[in-house]
Amino acid sequence: MRILTCLKQVPERDSRYKLNQDGSRVLEEDLVFETNESDLFALEEALRLKEKLGGEVAALSLGSDRVSKVLRNALAMGADRAIHLKGPEFERGDAWGTAHAIAAAVAAEDFDLVLTGVQSEDMAFAQTGAVVAQILGWPCATIVMEIALEADTCRVQVKRELESNVFERVELPLPAVLTIQSGSHPIRYATLRGIMQAKRKEYRVLTVEDLGLSAETVGEVAAKVRHHRLLAPERKKQTVMIDGGAEEAARTLMDKLVNEVGVL
């Protein structure tokens, strides 16, 4: 089984954002980046499938030098090789621009499965996997909770999450794209041994030219959605912030809940 997992680098969850002058993007200088958690669930599934069925797991990301941290971590977790689509052309794409780059990389190889997370924590488009599938002409299943796959088969069965406690089981022919829901299996940590081994694994860098693409077909230029400005969300309520040390804050809160709100 040859599996590709796509991983996106996003700002850390607890990041504090500062905007550039016209408010069109966040300033990256003070941000720390990590792998999009949803994509790590996809990598975990890929590694489990490989442990069961053999084959290989490749990890792909796109962007500037800093995304190498995502790929090094994937190699340390157990991926066999890394594919880094590198260059400014790939940056700030929407699902369309990003998916075209990924699809070109996939088309150049011979994968049975492409796994992605359900959505990214920064842009939350929740589309890239499905768009990759459509460009490649592959079937796709999103929001996958379980994968049932046997060796030497040309079909995969998956359990998908629908809403309100309803699930479905579907079957797709391979090759296929699956987007993996969080929580399927706990994400493994990179071990020291894994980190050492990662240094000797294949790390391939591909540019727009290497993929045979023109710069207009990927990234921000190709995007179908134009970004205007970023804004602080409107507060839905006037929040009373309670200051002080833990004890003082706890006492003030309980006092307000009893005497002002009357809910206790």
Add this chain to the structure above:
Amino acid sequence: MAGRIVVLGEHRDGRLKKISWEAMGLGRKLAAELGKDLCLALVGSDIEGLAREVSRRSGLEVVVLANDRCRHYTPEAYCEVLAEYARTDDPYLLLLGHTYQTMDFAPTLATMLDRGLIPNCVDYRSTDGQLLWVRQVFNGKLNLEVSAKGDPPYLVSLQQGAFPASEEDLKVPPRVEQRQVGVAEGVLRRKLLEVMEAVQTKVDLSQAEIIVAGGRGLGSQEKFQLILDLASALGAGVGASRPVTDGGWLPKEHQIGSSGQTVTPRLYIACGISGAIQHLVGMSNSGCIVAINKDPYAPIFQVADYGIVGDVFQVVPKLIEIAREMRP
């Protein structure tokens, strides 16, 4: 009629989902602002009854795109039918609810139409005839205004609960256009094997007066005990955000949010919950919301009545102490 605004309705078991009524509410408003016609489109098989009822209530024309292969949802049949509909009717805007079903087929549909899909919108502004859509990005810490490049049709999905539902019952004679549409066998690669309902939940938080909920910030199953202790001291129900049930710290039936329960207690105390939109849709209508989180920019504070920026492991033990003093 070309250039309409079309709400793509989602239905299950003969009922239209609430989010589709919300999309119709917004569709009505946009139709008036932009001077466009509005209709609802439904894909399925044997759904004329539903179509008539929705048309009677809403006063909208309902277009039924009927094919036996669409009796149960599969993305390939839906996309085939809807792409054909979009090409023949040339709508201006396709409005969808941002549901798991939409997430499954709408990106494919948009790509088939050579368009982008603007997902999960919470608001809009119209300036100079252009629609700017507002989306939540960066884990809900920022909003982003976006617009679609190029020509219609534009595809937009709406966050559940972000727009008021169109709820009036106009009791008008229904207008239903029934269209038999084709789906070639060859496009159907993904086969539906079965639909399963999870076992009836034993934990019903919908009636709880007080809920204490914990999130990722608790860090582990052992440490989550703190939330159970506070709930017990306050006589409250126990809730959780997705990372808690994903991690197995608490059974799935305690999950609150879009893939869990929706609750409206008089008091909701959120501890170590950042407030992802999927969680907020399940609890933001609670009477009084208290948020305790170490990140002052966590979106949970946007919906909180009272907020404490601090360490749950410092604050919650104090709350337990005080609660026990109050209720010996």
